[in-house]
Structures are given as structure tokens and as C-alpha cells.
Amino acid sequence: MTKAKEKPRLGLYSLTSCSGDILEITNLEEDLLKLLDLVEVVDLNVAMPATGMSPDIALVEGAVTQAGEAGFLRGLRKKVKYLVAIGTCACTGGVVARGPKKRKGWLRDVYPETGEGFISGFPRPVSDVVPVDFSIPGCPIEKGYLMHCLGYLLRGVVPEVPNYPLCMECKMKGNECLLRYRGLPCLGPVTRAGCGARQPSVGRPCDGCFGAYEDANREALTEIFRQIGLGEDEIKKRFDLFWERG
Amino acid sequence: MKKELISRVEGHGSIGLKIKGSRVESVELDILTPPRLFEKLIVGRHFNDVPTIVSRICSICSASHRVISVMAIEDAFGVKVPREAVLLRELLLHAETLESHGLHLFLLALPDYYGYGSFVDMARDLPDAASLGFKVKGIGNRMQECVGGRAIHQITPVVGGMSAGPSSEGLKRIQQEAAPLIDEVLRFLSKEIPTLQYTPLVGVSNWVSLAGRDYGYTGGDILVNGKEKVPVRDFYQKFHESALPPSYTKHTLYGEEPFMVGALPRILNSGSKLKGSAGALLKRLGIMKSRSTYMNNMAQGVEILFSLERVVEIIGDLLDIDLPEGQDGGITAEFSPVAATGTAAIEAPRGMLIHTYTFDEKGYVTGGDITTPTAMNLSDMERTLMIMAEALIKDTTDIKPALETLVRAYDPCISCSVHIVRL
Ligand code: SF4
Ligand code: SF4
Numbered sequence: 001m002t003k004a005k006e007k008p009r010l011g012l013y014s015l016t017s018c019s020g021d022i023l024e025i026t027n028l029e030e031d032l033l034k035l036l037d038l039v040e041v042v043d044l045n046v047a048m049p050a051t052g053m054s055p056d057i058a059l060v061e062g063a064v065t066q067a068g069e070a071g072f073l074r075g076l077r078k079k080v081k082y083l084v085a086i087g088t089c090a091c092t093g094g095v096v097a098r099g100p101k102k103r104k105g106w107l108r109d110v111y112p113e114t115g116e117g118f119i120s121g122f123p124r125p126v127s128d129v130v131p132v133d134f135s136i137p138g139c140p141i142e143k144g145y146l147m148h149c150l151g152y153l154l155r156g157v158v159p160e161v162p163n164y165p166l167c168m169e170c171k172m173k174g175n176e177c178l179l180r181y182r183g184l185p186c187l188g189p190v191t192r193a194g195c196g197a198r199q200p201s202v203g204r205p206c207d208g209c210f211g212a213y214e215d216a217n218r219e220a221l222t223e224i225f226r227q228i229g230l231g232e233d234e235i236k237k238r239f240d241l242f243w244e245r246g
Numbered sequence: 247m248k249k250e251l252i253s254r255v256e257g258h259g260s261i262g263l264k265i266k267g268s269r270v271e272s273v274e275l276d277i278l279t280p281p282r283l284f285e286k287l288i289v290g291r292h293f294n295d296v297p298t299i300v301s302r303i304c305s306i307c308s309a310s311h312r313v314i315s316v317m318a319i320e321d322a323f324g325v326k327v328p329r330e331a332v333l334l335r336e337l338l339l340h341a342e343t344l345e346s347h348g349l350h351l352f353l354l355a356l357p358d359y360y361g362y363g364s365f366v367d368m369a370r371d372l373p374d375a376a377s378l379g380f381k382v383k384g385i386g387n388r389m390q391e392c393v394g395g396r397a398i399h400q401i402t403p404v405v406g407g408m409s410a411g412p413s414s415e416g417l418k419r420i421q422q423e424a425a426p427l428i429d430e431v432l433r434f435l436s437k438e439i440p441t442l443q444y445t446p447l448v449g450v451s452n453w454v455s456l457a458g459r460d461y462g463y464t465g466g467d468i469l470v471n472g473k474e475k476v477p478v479r480d481f482y483q484k485f486h487e488s489a490l491p492p493s494y495t496k497h498t499l500y501g502e503e504p505f506m507v508g509a510l511p512r513i514l515n516s517g518s519k520l521k522g523s524a525g526a527l528l529k530r531l532g533i534m535k536s537r538s539t540y541m542n543n544m545a546q547g548v549e550i551l552f553s554l555e556r557v558v559e560i561i562g563d564l565l566d567i568d569l570p571e572g573q574d575g576g577i578t579a580e581f582s583p584v585a586a587t588g589t590a591a592i593e594a595p596r597g598m599l600i601h602t603y604t605f606d607e608k609g610y611v612t613g614g615d616i617t618t619p620t621a622m623n624l625s626d627m628e629r630t631l632m633i634m635a636e637a638l639i640k641d642t643t644d645i646k647p648a649l650e651t652l653v654r655a656y657d658p659c660i661s662c663s664v665h666i667v668r669l
Contacts, residue, residue, distance in 0.1 A: 020305030020398045026349070027397055029384050095302045098287050106286040140305065140398045175573050202395040202402050202410035203576050207298055234292070241295055 008154060011043040011055030013076070015069045016096075016123060017062030020140035021087035025059075028143055035147070038154060054079040057153055063089040063097060063123035070129045077130040082153055085126040086146070088139040088209050088242060095139065095209075095242055097123040134158055138195060139209035139242060145194055162193040163213050166206055170197035178205050183228045185238050190216035208243035261649060263635055270635040275628050275653075285614045293319050293405055293583060293609045300601070300616065301399050306349070307618075308399045309342040309390060310594035311601075317464075318601040319405045322588025323609075325581040330567055331407035334577070337560050338393045338400065339463045339592070340553040345386030345397070346595035347509070347546040347553075350657045352379025355543040358651045359440055378434055382550055385423055389557070392416035407578035411569035421561040428554045432523045435547045436530060447637050448539045448630040448652065452503055453511035454622070456593050461512070461519040461552060463593040469515045470500065478591045481600055487617065497624045498617060504625035507597025508657065509545035517548075524552035539630050540655045546595075583609030594619055596657050620658045627656055 012022050028035065042053040058080045064070055077083055088094045099106065100122045126132055136149055152159035166188040170177070178184040178200050186205035188197070192213040199206045212218075218239070225235045264271035284303055288296050297315040301308040313335050320327060353365040356375050362368040369376035387397040392412045394400030402408045456478075458466025468476040468484075476484050487498050499505075513520075514537065517528050528534070528548045533541045570577065585607040591600045597619030604613040634652050638645045 018302050018305045018308070020302070020308070023305045024398055027383075027387050029380055029387075095299055096283070096287060102286070103283070106283045109286065139302065140396075198396055199401050201573055203573050204395075204401055204404065204409045207295075237292065237295070241298065 007038065007040040008057060009042045009053060009055040010039040011058045011076075011080070012041065013043065013058060013060045013072075015060065015062030015073075015090070015126075016065040017087065017089050017094075019061070021059075021061035021090075021138075024140045024143055025146065028147070031143070031147060035150070056080060057082045057084065057150075059084050059086045060126055061087045061090050063093045064126060064129050065121050065123050067121075073126060073130045082133045082158075083126075083130065084149075084153070085132045085135045086141050088137055088211065089123065090126045091135045091137045092125050092211055092242075093123040098240070135161075137161075137192065137210045142195055164193050165189050165213060165216065166191045166193045166195070166197055166200075166210070169193045169195070170200045173197055173201055175200050178203070179224065179228070185225055185228065185230055185234075187221070187238065187243060189221050189224075190218055191243065207241050208239070212243060261631065261653065263631075263649075265635075265639060268640050270632060270639055273628050273632045273635060275624060275631065285616055288603070288611045288614050291611050293323075293603075293605060293611065296603065296611060296614075297403065297405075303616070303618070305398045306346050307342070307594045307596065307599070309338050309394060309403075310592055310599055312394075312400050312403050313339060314590050314592040314594075314599055314601050315603075316403050316405050317590035317592070318588045318603055319605075320581075320588065321590050322586040322603060322605055323405070323581050323583055324586075325406055325579055327407050327579055328577050330411070330564070330569060331577045331579075333560055333564055334393055334408050334411070335403055336462070336464070337557065337564075338390060338403065340557050340560075341386045341389030341393060343386070343463070343549060343553045343595045344557075345383050345390065346657075347550050348379050348382030348384075348386055350595075351543055351546045351550070352376065352382065355546075355654055355657075356439075358654060359543075361440075374434065378430060381427060382431065385420065385427060385554075388416075388423075389420050392420060404576070404578065406581055407576060409576045409578070410573060411571050411575070411577060413571050414565060414569070417561045417564060421558055421565075424554050424557050424561075428523055428551060428558075431547070431550055431554065432527060435527055435544070435551075439544075448633050449537045450506050450510060450514065450539055451626075451629070452500055452505035453514045454500065454505045454507050454598060455512040455515045456591055456598060457515045461516045468591065468598070470505070472515050478600070479589055481589070481591070481617075482602075482615075485617075485622075487621070498622045499625055504629045505622065506539070506626045506656075507619045507622045508542055509549050509595075509597075510539070510542040511597065512593060513545045513548060520548065520552060522551070522555050524548050524555060527551055539652065542655050542657065546657070583607065596620060597622060623656050623658060627653060627658070 012025065014022055026032065042055050058076055060083065085091050103122055136146055149159045170188055175197060179186040184205040186200060187208035188200060188206045190212055191206055191208045192210040194210050222235055225238065262274040284300055288299055291299065296319065297312045300315045301312040303311050352375055357363065357365050357368045360368055360372060365376050390397045390400060395402045402410050452471055454468060454470050456466050457469035468478060468481060470476060485498055485500055513528065513533055517534055520528055531544050533545055583605060585605060587602065587604040589600065589602040591598055599619055600617045602615045603611055606612055630652060631649055634648060635645055638648055
């Protein structure tokens, strides 16, 4: 084991989120202990008090909704070598980034006593506020994928992300195609691979939480959705569940 | 104003205390986890997407949110769910309880009991405590993967039943792992655990949980203080919500009074139904008599045993049935959407959780309400923090650790920073 002060320092930060991506890191279990051998965790709000040291690598989960969060990110950016957005909320705003124009009214409805007293903006991805070195999508992130990426970053190399559709992984699993044979509106053909086709493997069409891969052909899939009987509004709602902000 | 972090709880929040001389003027717990407006996000959505959206409210409780969301929709449409699917969902809820209680009791709360700053420090001297925590949490996670398709934001519970059955291999492995763990947990928790010096100071005044026929996490009416029954549908008549700035979480009151939900209230209402090693540990700990808020942690220990025992039992039942596995087939009932309102309640690890939705005739949401256990506990946390601060302020200058420990005893989904304002 190397001496503690020689280890690269890792910080884990949570913005507006469900904390799922950091929870997924604690789910690494035995691998977590291996990771702790390699890095020193200097900040992890959920499980230990902050040490006050700045990290070399910062993993940030959650969307930006507060001025304070944006300020925190700007400060963090100056201190760290790699700033990594983890989870779909940090990458795109996530499942909560919906209804930008309706938000004020929603706040008034949900909190009638205080109305707009809350300062809470439309959920933005981390990259809207500061440059991000790397993004790890997923709602939540996949542990194996994260470890793979950290392996690269610890060696000073920015990893590549899979740039092909989920269908590739789904096929490799030997699944029956839900879109073709069961007429279910699966987003696999346009969604970035990386989750190992979790949903199709247990009989549910992909909801697209990894976002689009480059060159994804949305028009072609839209046409297939029409053929399996989806209306225009249903098609729009399929795409804007996770896949794009709406 | 001093701002310090309380770690080892989820989310963001702060405790504000106003102290004048040796008098505590006010206590305010602000949950600053920003509003994510889930009740609004689901309006206009198809019922199939609702569980997917609302499970993102909380990662630790995602299985509870997904299952209760599906159940509230089924309540609206009048769906009768196949028995196998009901058992699989129950298994999933036990899995979540193991994951959540394992993390909270062993890794977040026990360091308080033993006087360590974090589980990392505790693990150096007491490797058993930490490793048992990882074991309990680990089996919960693997069960959620096996039954739910993922440890966080589970996939399989769908309106009507389950989209797929678990592999029987996976179930057998869990059963084999769970059985010896029961003894290990019982042995550890029966040992002398240093109890907190302030334990006698704060007690539960009102306690609320669902209480069905058995000690379980679903079914039955809402039971208040072991006596008054409130049908789940009447929740909104008896319980009231409000949000006051700058807290983003709504406070819920029973009539005009604070109340507590969670493991301790469940034990107080239904503990007498516990048998086996859970029942044995409960007797030993004397939780029913002490009624101390701090006992919520030990109540979680009792529930870890209850869940492990139930898991072994349910898997035994399931293995006798020939379940469809993986992609090969779901276990679902036929139904069609109707214009109606549905409400359902569940015992999430942190306490009672209620979802209500209204649908149009095509199954699109027109309105919804979600009341979480942390919102229900907020007022009671403020009540006990006040008592605690007043009791300690006279002879201690640093009351922060005691207050942090008290907040953690509730196992809230928030992490807190303490601002203490001395006037
Ligand atoms: S991306 Fe998903 S898992 Fe991660 S914080 Fe957002 S909602 Fe939670
Ligand atoms: S089920 Fe979905 S991900 Fe799998 S092959 Fe079909 S379209 Fe692609």
C-alpha cells in the first residue's frame, strides 16, 4: 500500500439529485475497499465529514438548480484536475429537467404558503456552468463502467465512451427484441450503450437514460414507433422521459 | 452564524438554533434539498411512466417509491395483482430495508454509539461492525438486483404485476446467504452496545405506522399510538401539510401535533407480532418500554432480523412455484385504465410513504400527491431537538454532536449543517 499522502485525492459531491450515483459507489462493496487503497477520499458528504483538502478528481452528481451550487462548481473547477459529471442529472439535467416555462407556476402550486419565495432554477447539467472533462451517464451510473473510467483517469487518460446503440449489448445478451417481436416502444436503437441492456433483459423497453449516442437516427425510430401504433404525443413523451430535455 | 456539516445522512439541510444565554429560543430544521417538483412532473404523463419518474425521488428508497407508485395506480384502476407478483414485491421491500437499515445502523449510526467520527475510523478498531454492515447492505443490494433488475431504481415492478421473474439460481443463493446472517446479526446486536448517555432525555410522543394483520411493510390501516385507526384513504383528512421558508420539505402534522414514523413506531405499534430471532432481540433490548427516540436505531436492528427471516420464508414459497424467469415472461394481470383516483401507503425503511394520483380515462395523470416519511418526521425532529438543546445547554457548550446524533437517529433523507446563533 502506498503512503496516504501520495495517493490521488478523490472528492464526491452531490447537487440537486436523488443521491443515487454516490449510493451506487457505496454499493461497490469489496471493490470500494480496493478503490480506497488507490485513492484518498477527501470529501463524501453522505458517509464522512469533510477533510478540507481539495481533490485531484471530483465526481459530481445531480443537476444545478441553485445559485449556490453554480458558485460551488466554479470554485471546485479551479481546484481539480478532472471534473467528472456522474449520472444523467449531472450530464443533461435528468428526469427532473422538464417544463422550463411551467416551473414558476409549479412552485406556487406545490408551496402555496411561500410561493416564489424559493430560489430554484430549471435543472441544468454541470457542463452548463463549468467545463466538464468527462461525463458518465446513467440513471443511476453503472458501477463497472465507473470503475473502468476511474482506472483510466487515475493513469491520467480520459476514457472513451461507447458510441454505439444499446441494441448491440442487448443482442449480445441473446435477448428477444422487444421492439420487433413484442411491439414495445424501446429506445435501444438511439440510446448510448453501457448498461448491458438492463431493462430489455427483464422485459421492459429501454427508457433511454444514457442519452443519445452520436449520429443516433431519431427519425427512423420515430417512423417505427408510428408503425407500432404510437400517436405523435406518445412518441414525444417517449423521447423526453430521459433522452432529451423537454 | 456558524455553518458546519453534519455528515452521515442523505441530502442537504441545516439545523438553526437561536440561543439566548442559556435559553433556547427556537429550533428550526431546514431541509435545503431543492424542490424537484415530482408531483408536477408527472402531470400529463402516461401511467406507465409514473413509477419510473417518481422512483427518482430518492435512491435509497427507490424500491418503495416504485412499488407504492404502482400500487396507487392499481388502486385507481382496480387491478388485482397475481399472488406471485405480490410476493416478489414484498421480497423487494425487504431487500430495500436490509440495504437501507444495514447502511444506516451499522455504518452511519453505530459510529455514534461507539464514539467514532465515521465508519472508516470505526472499522480500524471494530472491523466486525463495519463488515456486518456491508454484509447486510450487500445482501439487500443483490436481492434488489435479482428481483428488481437493479440495486437502485428498480425495473421490474410494473402496473399489474412484475415485468419478469427472478432467476431461481439467484433466489437460492440469497436464501443460502440470508440464513447464517440471521445468527450473525443476532449475536452482534445481543452483545453490549454502548448506549448513548442522552437516551433517556427524548421520547416518542405520537407514533404512526401501517398495521396490518402481520408485522409487514404493506397493507392495513394507519395506526396512531397503538389505538386509533385511520383508513389510508382518509390520510388527508387527519394529517396536514405545510412548507415554511426556507425549508423545501413540507412539514406534516397529525391534527396539530408532531408525530414520528419509522422503525421505532412500527415496533411500538406491531412489535408484539414479531416472532423468531426478531422477537427475541426485541425483548432483550426493551425498546417497547423505553420509547426513547434514540431507540429507532436498535429498532432497525430488530427489523433487519425480521426481514432476513421473512426473506428465507418467501424464497421458500417462491421456489415451490414455477416462476417465469428473466425476459421470458412477466407476471401481470390484465386491466384497462379508468378515470379515477388511487391512493396507497407503504412502510418504506424510514417510515410511512403515501402516493395518490388522479387519472383521466386514457390513463394520463391529472394530479398527484406524494408525502414522504422525512416530511412526516420533520416536526417531531424539531420538537425533540428543542427538548435536547434545552436539557444540554446549561452544562455543555458544545451541543452540536448530541444534536447531530439525534437527527441521525431519525435516519432522515437529508444531510444537515448546523447553524447555531448565539444571541
Ligand atoms: S441521474 Fe438518476 S440516479 Fe443519478 S442523481 Fe439523477 S435521478 Fe438519481
Ligand atoms: S429490445 Fe430494445 S435494445 Fe434490445 S434489440 Fe430491441 S430495440 Fe434494441
